[in-house]
Amino acid sequence: MLLTVDFSSEEPIYMQIRNGIVAGIAMGKLQDGDPLPSVRTLGGELGVNLHTVNKAYRLLRNEGFIRLLPSRGAEVQAGEAAKNAALFLDAAGNSLRNLISEAVTRHVDRSAIHAMIDTLYDELEGQKT
Amino acid sequence: MRGLYLTFALVYLLTAFLVLLQPWLTRKNVLFGVVFGSSDVWSDKDAVRIRRRYLLEAGAGALGIGIAAAVYFLLCRPSAGDAAVYFTAAVFAAIAAETVAFVAGNRRSKRLKSSREKDRNLVTDKITVETSVSEKEAVVSAAWLLLLLPVPVVTLALTLWGYDFLPDLLPTHYGFSGADAWTPKSWGTALMPVILQVGIGLLMLVCAYFTRRAPASVRGNPEAAPGSIRYRRFMVLTLILLGIVTELTFLIVTVGFFRSVPAICFNLSLVLCLALTVLIFVFYYRFVRVRKPSGPIFDDDAKWVLGMFYFSPSDPSLFVEKRSGIGYTVNFARPGAWAIMILIAAVVVSSILLSKG
Numbered sequence: 001m002l003l004t005v006d007f008s009s010e011e012p013i014y015m016q017i018r019n020g021i022v023a024g025i026a027m028g029k030l031q032d033g034d035p036l037p038s039v040r041t042l043g044g045e046l047g048v049n050l051h052t053v054n055k056a057y058r059l060l061r062n063e064g065f066i067r068l069l070p071s072r073g074a075e076v077q078a079g080e081a082a083k084n085a086a087l088f089l090d091a092a093g094n095s096l097r098n099l100i101s102e103a104v105t106r107h108v109d110r111s112a113i114h115a116m117i118d119t120l121y122d123e124l125e126g127q128k129t
Numbered sequence: 130m131r132g133l134y135l136t137f138a139l140v141y142l143l144t145a146f147l148v149l150l151q152p153w154l155t156r157k158n159v160l161f162g163v164v165f166g167s168s169d170v171w172s173d174k175d176a177v178r179i180r181r182r183y184l185l186e187a188g189a190g191a192l193g194i195g196i197a198a199a200v201y202f203l204l205c206r207p208s209a210g211d212a213a214v215y216f217t218a219a220v221f222a223a224i225a226a227e228t229v230a231f232v233a234g235n236r237r238s239k240r241l242k243s244s245r246e247k248d249r250n251l252v253t254d255k256i257t258v259e260t261s262v263s264e265k266e267a268v269v270s271a272a273w274l275l276l277l278l279p280v281p282v283v284t285l286a287l288t289l290w291g292y293d294f295l296p297d298l299l300p301t302h303y304g305f306s307g308a309d310a311w312t313p314k315s316w317g318t319a320l321m322p323v324i325l326q327v328g329i330g331l332l333m334l335v336c337a338y339f340t341r342r343a344p345a346s347v348r349g350n351p352e353a354a355p356g357s358i359r360y361r362r363f364m365v366l367t368l369i370l371l372g373i374v375t376e377l378t379f380l381i382v383t384v385g386f387f388r389s390v391p392a393i394c395f396n397l398s399l400v401l402c403l404a405l406t407v408l409i410f411v412f413y414y415r416f417v418r419v420r421k422p423s424g425p426i427f428d429d430d431a432k433w434v435l436g437m438f439y440f441s442p443s444d445p446s447l448f449v450e451k452r453s454g455i456g457y458t459v460n461f462a463r464p465g466a467w468a469i470m471i472l473i474a475a476v477v478v479s480s481i482l483l484s485k486g
Contacts, residue, residue, distance in 0.1 A: 002259060007255070044344045
């Protein structure tokens, strides 16, 4: 899969790497067991700090999208739940973009949106237990 | 003396020629370290003119210094020790003259680039990489580096076991016709080949280790530098092989302490090294030089100071492919790279000093 990083984007590079791989899984371009370059190799190819790549990979691992292999890089290891999440995140990106762009045009501060999301999460997750 | 002068002349000509060749040993969309969007620029009228001017300036510089040195040597006939010093100075002067001409070429190429309409293939803010290349395909396994170990171990074992059987005088220098200098037996002299093996082996090991991941000199997308992974694998393995051949040469020196070895053994290793060098050129031409780049190319001229020195603080790579010339260079923005440069200088200087002593 081709992964593109845009240095002029406002989105942090680690998020771009993470989103690129999530999108790859969601679109079926990345399958379980597909290899991913090691943190060092990817950092070198992109010319970005190793911490940045590390951050992206840790995030992907914690979200259940990849497995880190000591000294051999990483591989895609997304279970069904993770694949569904990938599909959701990829699809939700657009509706979220619409929502945020409306918020931006109405001069709603980002912290207000953050707070709204946190409250919703608390409410809904509270109901679950 | 005539043999010495002949060696000097050959080494001078070869070095000056290889350095002179640098602007031709690049991908075809790179002119004096300046990257362009397509390889069409190589045959561009102005680009040809810049290269021709470089050839004239650098060639005249190297030739002038060479002639001056030759005249001095023939008229003043310095002693062998002095001659070595003047010869080294002449080689460095030639490299410096050619480098100055290269920098001028770099400036002219930049001017050519800015005078042109902006190439649509050149991007300044995006890099695309292929993620499905596995670590195993992309990076030579570090296990290959272990091949550098056995020869020094055997040489050390041979020296320790055989020290008592060594003659009182040890042959320590070989000319074209065999041993031509001897040194009284001592542990220092007997162990010298092992010490040099360890120094050179260590240097090769460090260089090969970091070259394993060295990125291509032109980036942007996987097709911006076609063949770079295969070329890198080849170069790492060649470096290890070169290290082993050098180590074997010193093993022969140690064997020479016990019984006389024919000079042909040393010539053989020299021939082997030359053959490897030729192989590197062929491989470079076949898998790098003739391949055409395509897709978006990352415009990172600012990171290539004077078109030669790579300086990128954000890039974690210690080694990168050279922009001009065959091989790899260091990322000068990384302290580790400076440490390696110092190691290389230390090994080269101490082997010169030790082999003189």
